[in-house]
Amino acid sequence: MQSSKTAPFYIKTKRTFTGIRAYGWILTLLVGVGGQFFPVLGLLVPPIMLTLIGMSTLKGKYWCGNYCPHGSFFDSLLQPVSRNIKIPSLFASRFFISAVLIFFMYNLARRFTTITGAAGTADLLNQAGLVFSTTYLMVLLVGGLLAVTISPRTWCRFCPMGTFQFIFYKLGKVIKVNKKSDRKITSVQPALCRSCGKCARVCPLQLSPYTSFGNNNQFEDENCIRCNTCIRNCPPGILQPATAKEAEKLEPGAALESFSEDRFTQPR
Ligand code: SF4
Ligand code: SF4
Numbered sequence: 001m002q003s004s005k006t007a008p009f010y011i012k013t014k015r016t017f018t019g020i021r022a023y024g025w026i027l028t029l030l031v032g033v034g035g036q037f038f039p040v041l042g043l044l045v046p047p048i049m050l051t052l053i054g055m056s057t058l059k060g061k062y063w064c065g066n067y068c069p070h071g072s073f074f075d076s077l078l079q080p081v082s083r084n085i086k087i088p089s090l091f092a093s094r095f096f097i098s099a100v101l102i103f104f105m106y107n108l109a110r111r112f113t114t115i116t117g118a119a120g121t122a123d124l125l126n127q128a129g130l131v132f133s134t135t136y137l138m139v140l141l142v143g144g145l146l147a148v149t150i151s152p153r154t155w156c157r158f159c160p161m162g163t164f165q166f167i168f169y170k171l172g173k174v175i176k177v178n179k180k181s182d183r184k185i186t187s188v189q190p191a192l193c194r195s196c197g198k199c200a201r202v203c204p205l206q207l208s209p210y211t212s213f214g215n216n217n218q219f220e221d222e223n224c225i226r227c228n229t230c231i232r233n234c235p236p237g238i239l240q241p242a243t244a245k246e247a248e249k250l251e252p253g254a255a256l257e258s259f260s261e262d263r264f265t266q267p268r
Pocket of ligand 2: 065185199202203204205206207208209219223224225226227228229230231
């Protein structure tokens with residue numbers, strides 16, 4: 001007898017393909033929790049922010065998918081206990097993303113105004129560190145709660161750091177500095193796509209590459225965090241990262257001999 005329950009659309013799958021993605025969460029705990037006791041640890045946050053913003057002008061949200069310590073915390077530690085259900089569309093709306101960014105900036109500015117009294121004293125660095133550490137801890141708690149109750153990367157749909165990257169990526173496009181470094185998910189053999197939807201089912205951000213390939217069969221969605229989870233899970237193995245120039249050179253003919261390498265038919 002068939003069960004009345006339908007299979008969930010989103011699938012939990014390994015996303016931690018590198019040591020940094022598997023263990024970056026240690027830094028999150030160190031800064032967010034350790035910083036409450038040793039506030040100077042919070043001073044690691046500004047260089048992290050500058051790095052992710054600089055990287056985003058060249059590679060979009062690559063930081064989020066490959067280096068973010070919070071992302072590692074969500075994927076590595078919380079994915080196994082996450083309900084992994086659909087992220088409410090409100091969290092991806094421009095209104096919500098803007099509101100969170102404004103609240104974040106306001107809150108950070110407000111907290112910094114409270115430490116101006118320490119200006120010129122040795123305690124200033126400690127107090128500034130505590131502000132950053134507490135912000136890190138807040139993301140750990142709120143993002144962690146959303147990760148367990150909804151989906152591991154729910155926070156990432158509206159994270160203020162992600163929004164900064166979005167803005168600076170657009171800037172990078174305008175000033176044309178990322179043509180050689182921006183590698184998007186690309187279908188190298190569109191004719192072999194089965195429309196199975198697995199790339200969408202495993203995507204941490206719940207994006208849908210296979211329904212949205214644009215110019216040169218590239219996935220243009222600026223929310224893509226370049227995590228390569230879709231690449232690793234595409235059954236015929238037709239996805240790969242490529243710059244626009246590399247994608248232009250690909251000739252997506254009907255190379256049917258690729259079927260012999262189809263992962264559906266190969267033993268795992
Ligand atoms: S996982 Fe691969 S084959 Fe399946 S829909 Fe996505 S691109 Fe097509
Ligand atoms: S589309 Fe692919 S690379 Fe982009 S976020 Fe989704 S799974 Fe990661």
